[in-house]
Amino acid sequence: HGGVNTPGGWLGRFLRARPGIRVGPLSAVAFGKSMPECLRGAPSATALQSLDDFSLGSNIGQFIEQLESLYSRWGKDVALQSAGMDTIKAVRRIEKLDRKSYQPENGAEYGDHPFSRGLSQVAQLIKAKVGLDVASVDLNGWDSHWAQDMLMDQLIPELSQGLQAFYRDLGRKWMETVSVVVMTEFGRRLYMNSSLGTDHGRGSVMFVMGGGVKGGRVLGDWKGLKDDVLEGRGDLPVTTNYRNVLVPILERHGAHDLSGVFLEYELSPLLL
Template sequence: MAHTLSRRQFLQGCSAAIAAMAGARLTRYAVSAQSSTADMLVVIFLRGGWDALNVVPPRDGDDRGLYEVARPDIAIPASSLLPLDDRFGLHPALAPLHDLYQDGKMAVVHAVGLDFDTRSHFDAMEYVELGTPGHKGTQSGWITRHLQSTPSGSSGLIPAISTSEQPTSLLGFPANVNMYSPSDISLWDNGLAAEQKQALRQMYASDTPLASVGQRTLDAMQAVQPLVDVDYQPSNGAVYNDDELSQQLKTVAQMIKLDAGLQVAAVDFGGWDTHEYENDGPDGYLADLLGALGDGLANFYLDLDSGYTDRLSIVIMSEFGRRLVQNESSGTDHGHGSVMLALGGGVNGGQVFGQWPGLSNDQLYDHADLAVTTDYRQVLRELIANRLDNPNTDAVFPGFDAPPLGIFQS
């Protein structure tokens, strides 16, 4: 299953570099990627295992009763939930997303996740992001395999970025660029950067793999340069807060608008390992996190609702959900089934997808956690086929097949 950058891809990158060197406009790199009709994908990974049962709790019925009994100190009151349908509500801190849900721009998938026996953060993240549950030796992430197998290719100037560290989902994709902010993609300047870049152009002018990546690096710096040390002005009055997530989303928005061939952005948002005091007081810990998520995402969406959202897909996922029963510290321990959110112009929003397994003891995974009734790959597979225009989903998730749930318009 090893995927490495092929000689052909190197040559593609190289010929684009030659064209740029010959005086063509820099955006020539991006042309092939931009001319496709595929969505740009933003994957937000919530590290730590978010508490799906408090993000999208049951509103009514037997399961509501079971939920309240299991979580006497931390259950979200039914009266404060933002209704999603007859069965479920959304945590009130996600109010900005509830608006998008009602507009049909956001869908919820419940009881979704990694269908593999582990409650380890590291194992679960590894399996989810490699896309090969049970196999740690896989040498590429699922996003990497999408970019390598998509018919329109991934030879744009900056086809993928990650805004914290390179996630495992992008393992083995050399063209990925790590950037928390655009200034990360620049030569540290001792005052001689211009002269040094000129020397580098001369030294990296051959067609060896090393030389062509040197050219690509110089081109990427050149492309991102207009964004460095410039106050970004979001569209539609959107405001990016100063928190970790919003700042990353701001970078993604800038890169999307830059038109440099971006196909995928991977964003990490940590802090979801709520083992204690998760709902402490009205501004509880989980509410804080969800507030940052909802506000950041809603503003990001608003900013890009300036001609970009028709070709934008956003998915929010985590490595697992948490235990039904609260623990002795008014928190929750590692669980199993989780919730995924999907946003974008091509999402059949306003619905909760997935088969609800129920919360009675015999319906729980290991008699403890929300069960997984939808493999997370089923969601991503549909997204890749319908929105990213990549029919080669078997290359992305080898040996996995499942029918679409109808979350994404084709």
């Protein structure tokens, strides 16, 4: 969120903050069971568990003809006619995707788990040029109140494999125009609880990769793990506002005035 009194999610506000950039039916896609909070308030957003959910059946040709006929009657309403035609183009492009036999490029190997499958489908949408501006893919299960080592042993390889495959699949050509942000809603505390896990905390970590990012670096004011630098009972201090990580990425993708995206905050963008 941008702040307590800020309406909508930060990606939703971002999509509204790009002057002259038209939002299409597939400008924002979330792969998961529900729409994430970050996309709340977006002018257009779609939640899918799989691209296979996006199908109009065997009569798609007839259906599109009827849509074209319907929207052609609204010639005086340019905005409505334009939105309708954008929708038709997006449907046609998705229907042409060979989703089940998709072959990743450059030797990329996605894992057989929801996170990798979601990233694979994002890559397909990018390559199909359906007008995708933002995509959200969830990797759940990090709320490690118990047996944290067992959870991490499964989740970290899933995250790593998915990101590596996505980067390799898109290659330099596509990745130059794509920015990937890995972030979470909250951090963890430093000290283990009685269930061999950790409880909710403040400090956390973000990962970024893609166009405009100089990789191989760790950014931020790392103060260590000694008790005298912790806050309260084992909380890592927040030294970098996550908004300052997002600012240069959003600016790179068309939002030059972020006063409507992150309200109530004085921003100091991080040099990525």
